Amino acid sequence: MSNKCDQPNMDRRKMIGGAIAATGAMTIAPGVILHAASVSDEASSGADAKHRWGMLIDSNKCADGCSACVDACNTEHGLKGHGRPATDAVWIRPVKLKDKQTGRENRLVMMCQHCEHPPCVDVCPTNASFKRVDGIVLVDRHRCIGCRYCMMACPYKARSFIHEALTEQSVNAPRGKGCVESCTLCVHRVDDGVMQTACQEACAEEGHAAILFGDLNDPNSEISKTLKSTNSVQIRADLELNTGVRYLNL
Amino acid sequence: MSKMYYRELYCGTPARYWSGLALLGVIIAIGLGAAYYMEHNGHWVTGMSNQIVWGLPHVFAIFLIVAASGALNVASIGSVFGGPLYKPLGRYSGLLAIGLLAGGLMVLVLDLGRPDRLIVAMTEYNFKSIFAWNVILYTGFFAIVGIYLWTMIDRSVNKYNRTVGFAAFFWRIALTTGTGSIFGFLVAREAYDAAIMAPMFVIMSFSYGLAFFIITLIAAYIWGDRELGDFRLTKLKNLLGVFVGAVFYFTLAYNLTNLYITQHHGIERFILLDGGVYTQMFWIGQIFIGSIIPLFLIYSPAFEKSRWAIAAASVAVLIGGFFQIYVIVIGGQAYPMNLFPGKEVVESGFYDGQVMSYVPTLPEAALGVAGIAVALTMVAVGARVFKVFPETLED
Ligand code: SF4
Ligand code: SF4
Numbered sequence: 001m002s003n004k005c006d007q008p009n010m011d012r013r014k015m016i017g018g019a020i021a022a023t024g025a026m027t028i029a030p031g032v033i034l035h036a037a038s039v040s041d042e043a044s045s046g047a048d049a050k051h052r053w054g055m056l057i058d059s060n061k062c063a064d065g066c067s068a069c070v071d072a073c074n075t076e077h078g079l080k081g082h083g084r085p086a087t088d089a090v091w092i093r094p095v096k097l098k099d100k101q102t103g104r105e106n107r108l109v110m111m112c113q114h115c116e117h118p119p120c121v122d123v124c125p126t127n128a129s130f131k132r133v134d135g136i137v138l139v140d141r142h143r144c145i146g147c148r149y150c151m152m153a154c155p156y157k158a159r160s161f162i163h164e165a166l167t168e169q170s171v172n173a174p175r176g177k178g179c180v181e182s183c184t185l186c187v188h189r190v191d192d193g194v195m196q197t198a199c200q201e202a203c204a205e206e207g208h209a210a211i212l213f214g215d216l217n218d219p220n221s222e223i224s225k226t227l228k229s230t231n232s233v234q235i236r237a238d239l240e241l242n243t244g245v246r247y248l249n250l
Numbered sequence: 251m252s253k254m255y256y257r258e259l260y261c262g263t264p265a266r267y268w269s270g271l272a273l274l275g276v277i278i279a280i281g282l283g284a285a286y287y288m289e290h291n292g293h294w295v296t297g298m299s300n301q302i303v304w305g306l307p308h309v310f311a312i313f314l315i316v317a318a319s320g321a322l323n324v325a326s327i328g329s330v331f332g333g334p335l336y337k338p339l340g341r342y343s344g345l346l347a348i349g350l351l352a353g354g355l356m357v358l359v360l361d362l363g364r365p366d367r368l369i370v371a372m373t374e375y376n377f378k379s380i381f382a383w384n385v386i387l388y389t390g391f392f393a394i395v396g397i398y399l400w401t402m403i404d405r406s407v408n409k410y411n412r413t414v415g416f417a418a419f420f421w422r423i424a425l426t427t428g429t430g431s432i433f434g435f436l437v438a439r440e441a442y443d444a445a446i447m448a449p450m451f452v453i454m455s456f457s458y459g460l461a462f463f464i465i466t467l468i469a470a471y472i473w474g475d476r477e478l479g480d481f482r483l484t485k486l487k488n489l490l491g492v493f494v495g496a497v498f499y500f501t502l503a504y505n506l507t508n509l510y511i512t513q514h515h516g517i518e519r520f521i522l523l524d525g526g527v528y529t530q531m532f533w534i535g536q537i538f539i540g541s542i543i544p545l546f547l548i549y550s551p552a553f554e555k556s557r558w559a560i561a562a563a564s565v566a567v568l569i570g571g572f573f574q575i576y577v578i579v580i581g582g583q584a585y586p587m588n589l590f591p592g593k594e595v596v597e598s599g600f601y602d603g604q605v606m607s608y609v610p611t612l613p614e615a616a617l618g619v620a621g622i623a624v625a626l627t628m629v630a631v632g633a634r635v636f637k638v639f640p641e642t643l644e645d
Contacts, residue, residue, distance in 0.1 A: 070599065082294070084294060086299035086300060086301060087293070087294045087300060088300075089300075093598065093600040094598070095590075095595060095597065095599070095602050096595070097593040097594065097595060097596060098596050099592065099593055100592055100594055101592065105596065107597075110589075110600075110602075119437065121376075122376075122378050122379065123378075123380065123381060123435070124379055124381075125371060125374075125375070125376055125379045125381035126367075126370050126374040126375075127374055143367075144367075145363065145364045145365075145367045145368070146363015146364045146367075147362055147363070148304060149381050149432075151303045152303060152436055154438065155437070155438030155587065155589070157301070157587060157589070157600060161293065161300055162292070163292045163299075163300075164291065164293075164294050165292060177292050177363070178292070178293075178362070178363030179363055235589060235590070236438075239437060239438070
């Protein structure tokens with residue numbers, strides 16, 4: 001099983017990081033470092049560390065040709081295409097797969113996996129990418145400088161860079177040209193106490209119910225119970241990012 | 251040894267100097283215009299997309315930044331390792347390093363989605379991010395090399411030269427390690443997740459930096475009608491040969507390690523065999539132009555004393571180096587990420603499993619070239635204002 005070379009080599013990261021840190025620290029007064037004290041705390045206000053929000057996607061139920069979740073996400077967050085698919089923002093995308101060995105086909109949706117150890121947050125130079133205490137990974141669009149390093153680092157291609165000026169934005173999602181964005185797990189709903197994401201709602205209305213949102217920390221939530229009794233997987237589990245989004249029947 | 255006299259560089263006639271500077275000014279103005287155009291319309295007017303997020307400007311920027319660190323080699327050899335032949339060239343080496351770094355950083359910053367938030371990048375640091383470290387390493391480089399130059403030019407502080415020289419030497423190794431690590435830390439992408447990236451970038455910097463140094467040195471001495479001896483140039487040439495060989499060795503090691511690791515066969519096949527334009531850039535650009543031609547020009551007895559061959563070899567090293575960075579930066583992104591091992595992507599709403607195409611646009615190129623022009627302008631102005639070049643470098 002061990003897929004050795006694809007493992008994140010933490011030792012190496014630490015070593016190189018340490019060497020650079022040591023060199024840098026020679027000239028930077030320790031006081032400066034204090035200044036970087038966790039921004040995610042303030043941005044997380046309203047979030048509760050008791051929860052960890054996540055999703056479970058049943059790939060057997062994700063119906064061929066359906067785009068209900070994608071459409072709902074676009075409407076909810078005011079995402080509009082400009083007829084240029086390579087540069088348009090995509091927060092959620094359907095993917096159809098075929099097992100090379102068995103020929104079995106499945107369909108699933110991919111979005112930001114809300115990693116517990118998000119590489120996008122690690123690499124973001126300005127702390128614009130951050131993880132809330134309840135596990136939701138977001139981008140602070142006042143702080144994002146548009147360097148796109150997070151897009152290079154995200155193993156799931158979950159992020160979009162905004163390539164043009166935006167009009168008619170949705171109040172649910174402030175967005176901006178030159179910044180990076182991705183699925184927010186409908187954080188505006190969560191903060192309002194609505195425990196259902198737009199994609200989940202649309203999928204259920206369509207009669208598929210392939211998406212389940214909920215609190216991974218609450219043993220009584222439906223998502224926790226399903227996860228406990230079934231055999232779910234994380235995509236690229238070998239990277240050990242402990243994603244908040246899990247998949248069934250993949 | 252006779253005493254060295256340094257003098258400001260007058261390029262023959264004033265007209266020659268000012269028209270050269272004006273030309274650089276025009277190139278920079280075009281680049282700034284291009285940056286404004288891209289910024290104003292948004293990045294969709296470039297060749298970049300949500301799949302290829304770093305494009306031609308990054309290739310230029312990384313190339314210049316890596317070369318900047320290498321340009322300091324000659325100064326380091328002179329004051330840290332005590333090479334008397336190189337010492338008189340130390341001032342110019344420092345000036346060129348500062349110029350190249352400034353050019354590279356300008357390109358990098360103007361390609362940000364929000365260049366207007368530069369102040370955020372300078373005041374908000376995520377100390378886990380290699381990028382944030384690089385911001386510090388880059389700004390520190392300006393300061394250290396600036397002081398280094400001061401200790402070389404001002405006799406009253408000359409006694410600190412060696413100490414500062416050591417600091418500058420370690421700083422620049424850290425700087426290129428940091429630049430290489432930008433890629434070495436990306437576990438998600440097959441082309442990058444390799445520890446060898448950092449040392450490879452260090453050695454690439456030696457080679458590109460020295461090539462820049464040799465070319466501009468020859469040009470400056472021709473322009474300034476000054477004497478440049480064969481002996482010193484031959485020394486520089488031999489050093490370049492060693493660096494080119496070392497880059498070749500690292501390229502070999504990088505590719506062989508990938509070939510050894512079965513999971514990385516896909517990316518290797520892509521770069522070495524069927525990656526189309528990237529494969530061509532690798533073999534023709536990086537290997538043939540960047541390694542074989544310069545090694546031939548440098549070591550062939552037929553060109554032993556030929557200044558033309560030294561200049562040509564340096565240009566070839568630069569062209570090959572540019573392709574090398576292009577293949578690393580763009581080729582590495584064009585190759586699809588393997589999200590679902592063992593499965594084939596039949597349909598995707600976001601180009602999963604597909605090789606992405608990237609065609610650079612004119613504004614991106616204009617911005618990149620303007621970075622080189624910034625470097626040359628700083629050199630031209632610096633050499634005119636300060637006593638950087640020795641009066642004569644005859645043997
Ligand atoms: S999926 Fe990508 S964008 Fe989302 S948290 Fe993980 S690394 Fe960040
Ligand atoms: S693009 Fe924005 S969010 Fe992403 S790494 Fe850069 S600053 Fe952070």
